[in-house]
Amino acid sequence: MKVYVWLSTVVSMATALDNGLARTPPMGWLSWERFRCNIDCDADPNNCISEQLFKQMADIMVEEGYQDAGYNYVSIDACWPAPQRDANGSLVPDPKRFPSGMNALIHSKGLKFGMYEDFGHTTCLGFPGSEFYMQQDAQTFASWEIDLLKFDGCYSNPRDADYGYPVMEFFLNKTGRPILFSCEWSVYQRKQGMAINYTAVANGCNTWRNYNDIQDSWDSVLEILDYWGNNTGDFLSKAGPGSFSDPDMAGREGIFQVWRKELAQDGSYAIAIINSSDHGMPNLFNSTLGELGLSNSNGYNVTEVFDGTPMGQFKPQSPFNFRVNPSGILLVTCAPL
Numbered sequence: 001m002k003v004y005v006w007l008s009t010v011v012s013m014a015t016a017l018d019n020g021l022a023r024t025p026p027m028g029w030l031s032w033e034r035f036r037c038n039i040d041c042d043a044d045p046n047n048c049i050s051e052q053l054f055k056q057m058a059d060i061m062v063e064e065g066y067q068d069a070g071y072n073y074v075s076i077d078a079c080w081p082a083p084q085r086d087a088n089g090s091l092v093p094d095p096k097r098f099p100s101g102m103n104a105l106i107h108s109k110g111l112k113f114g115m116y117e118d119f120g121h122t123t124c125l126g127f128p129g130s131e132f133y134m135q136q137d138a139q140t141f142a143s144w145e146i147d148l149l150k151f152d153g154c155y156s157n158p159r160d161a162d163y164g165y166p167v168m169e170f171f172l173n174k175t176g177r178p179i180l181f182s183c184e185w186s187v188y189q190r191k192q193g194m195a196i197n198y199t200a201v202a203n204g205c206n207t208w209r210n211y212n213d214i215q216d217s218w219d220s221v222l223e224i225l226d227y228w229g230n231n232t233g234d235f236l237s238k239a240g241p242g243s244f245s246d247p248d249m250a251g252r253e254g255i256f257q258v259w260r261k262e263l264a265q266d267g268s269y270a271i272a273i274i275n276s277s278d279h280g281m282p283n284l285f286n287s288t289l290g291e292l293g294l295s296n297s298n299g300y301n302v303t304e305v306f307d308g309t310p311m312g313q314f315k316p317q318s319p320f321n322f323r324v325n326p327s328g329i330l331l332v333t334c335a336p337l
Contacts, residue, residue, distance in 0.1 A: 019173055021180045022206040023241045026148065028073025028114065029057055029066070033214055037079040037125045041097055049079045050097040051105055058109045067111060073148055074106045075114025081127045090140050091117075091128060102144040114148035115141055119164050119184075120155030129155060134164075135171045142175035149179055153188040161185045162197065166204040182207040186235070195233075202238040208245060210235060218327050222276050225257055256285050256324070260293055267336040269294055270305070275324040282323035289334065290316030300334035313337060 031049065041048040058074050061067050082092045093102055106113040117137060118129040130137045130151075141149060151168055153161060165185045172179045183205035186196045190210055201208050211227045214220050228236070228245075239245035259272040271292060273285050289300060299315040311332060314320055324330045 017169070017181065017203055017206050017243045019169075019178065019181075019206070019242075021178055021242070022244060025244050026073055026180060026207060027071045028075055028112070028148075029061060029071065030073075030075040030077055030114070030150075031057075032077035033216065035077075039079050039094070039097065048097065049076070051100055054105055058106050058111055061111060062109050067109075072110075073112045073114045075116070075148060075150065077116045077150065078123055078125050078152075079127060080116065083127065085128050085133075089133060089136060091133075091137055102146075107145065112147035113145065114150065114182075115144070115146040116150045116152065117141075118152040118154050118156070119161065119168070120153065122155050124152060124154035130168070131156065134168045135174075138168065138171035138175055138179075141172070141179065142177040145177065146179060148182060150182040151184060153184045156188070158188040158192045158194060161189060162200060166200075169204050180206045182209075184209055186210050187212075196235070198233060198235045198238040201235075202240075202243040206243055208243065210245070218278060225274065225276075229257060253285070253287060255283060258287075258292060263333070265335065267296060269300075269334045271332050271334060273322070273324055273330040273332075275326055275328050278327045280326060282325045282328075284321060284323050285330070286319070286321050288317055288320050289314050292320070294334055296336040298337040300336055303333050303335070305331040305333060 031053070035047055035049060035053065038044060038048045041050050045052070047053070054074060054076060061071060061074060080093055080098065082094045086092050098105075102113075102115075116123075118124065119131065120129045121131040122129045149168075149172065151165065156164070162185075165183050169181050172181055181204070183201065185205060185208060186198065186201050187209050189196050211224055212220075214224060235245055255275060255277045257272075257274040257276060259274070261270045262268070263270055275283055275285075277283060294300060295316055297316065299313050299318070301313055302311040303309065304311055311322075314334075322330055
């Protein structure tokens, strides 16, 4: 079985949510893109949103090495709750699909547990939302020992997000349990054409999203990459340890997108060259490190990331030419000489 993983990548140092979490990019597995809101466990027991599915994914994360590589969150997305809150107004997991409850679902494998809720009166699929219940829901999540909350924005007024998301972050912190806060704050404001206060978003959220759901297609991936590359509203400058968006983009050269990020080591960079074409044979990328923003006059030692292959030493003005497969990526590190 394929495991679809997500990551959020550091961009730059900036003012960010200071709850001690997400000092490095959080990585893990989220159910939505693949399993959506499949709740028919009678007809489709192997693919429905249930404790069986998440225990299976936790096993795969450990056994196939994802956990060792740093993917340590297993996150439930939509459609986990019962259709109604209980008599005390608390959220409860669907008793048929999650008969063991939530407390012991993921942690036994040494993984972290992510949960989904919504700022509106219902979730996007019609389950109970957190409107008017944020403090109670935060306490419930803490009692379940969750490690991450993805907070959606369906059936809410996007103008209310500027105070609503910080209120939920306040209640999460008040529980005393460290819960990484993942916001959909800006994505709903973008859809309404609103001006977005990205400084406030970064101050209130550990991770934050701006654009549409990713779909199971290359076109969807390219559309998202283009949006981040355009950097509308300069949201990239607001991200950093404690509050992450997505990678820095150096530019576009024809069919290629080039992404550059300075690493923790002094003067080292990571460069990703993405071939957005899906036609025919590999295409030639033709540039120099200087054109990509690397200026060390002594040059750089370039190494391919995935298998550690040395690719040579390059000065800023030296030709930097490689062939990249259609819909493929060349990912390298450049260490100064």
